Amino acid sequence: MPRIEPAASALTEPFWAATRERRLLVQWCEACDAGIYWPRAACPRCLTDEHLGWRPSVGTGTVYAASVLHQPGNPMMADRVPYVLALVDLDEGVRMATNVVGCDPDDVAVGMAVRVDWEALSDGRNLPVFSPAG
Numbered sequence: 001m002p003r004i005e006p007a008a009s010a011l012t013e014p015f016w017a018a019t020r021e022r023r024l025l026v027q028w029c030e031a032c033d034a035g036i037y038w039p040r041a042a043c044p045r046c047l048t049d050e051h052l053g054w055r056p057s058v059g060t061g062t063v064y065a066a067s068v069l070h071q072p073g074n075p076m077m078a079d080r081v082p083y084v085l086a087l088v089d090l091d092e093g094v095r096m097a098t099n100v101v102g103c104d105p106d107d108v109a110v111g112m113a114v115r116v117d118w119e120a121l122s123d124g125r126n127l128p129v130f131s132p133a134g
Helices: 013-019 075-080
Strands: 025-029 034-036 052-056 060-069 083-090 095-100 113-120 126-132
Touching: 013 025, 013 052, 013 126, 060 095
Parallel strands: 095 126
Antiparallel strands: 025 034, 025 052, 060 083, 060 113, 083 095, 113 126
16 A cells, blocks of 8 residues: 655645655745745745745754654555654754654654655655664
8 A cells, every 4th residue: 555645736846846856955934044844835933925945955853753653643554554753853953744764663762863765656756754864
């Protein structure tokens, strides 16, 4: 069974286009110098909709929080249990919701250094997931 695949939109197209090349972009508000994740039409910090752009991320960060799911949150994820849902703080200061892969789910811990990894989607995009760094 395939994984849940996030929908693309005109707003998220720059993000998804970069993932086709396995590059991680972060939406950025130039007005208040804040990173934004998930891409939005307006900055959640200062509410501007005029000064939003994109910046590359080096793709490294730290696990802020993690939960191991032993029951799938969605039937499409049933063949993946147990899996890790995590909040990762990117080195650029943006917090992403993601999965941590490439290790035993019980080994994922708050403070763990991670790096971006990629999971291919059916349409040529790649989903950013994270694996232990080093």
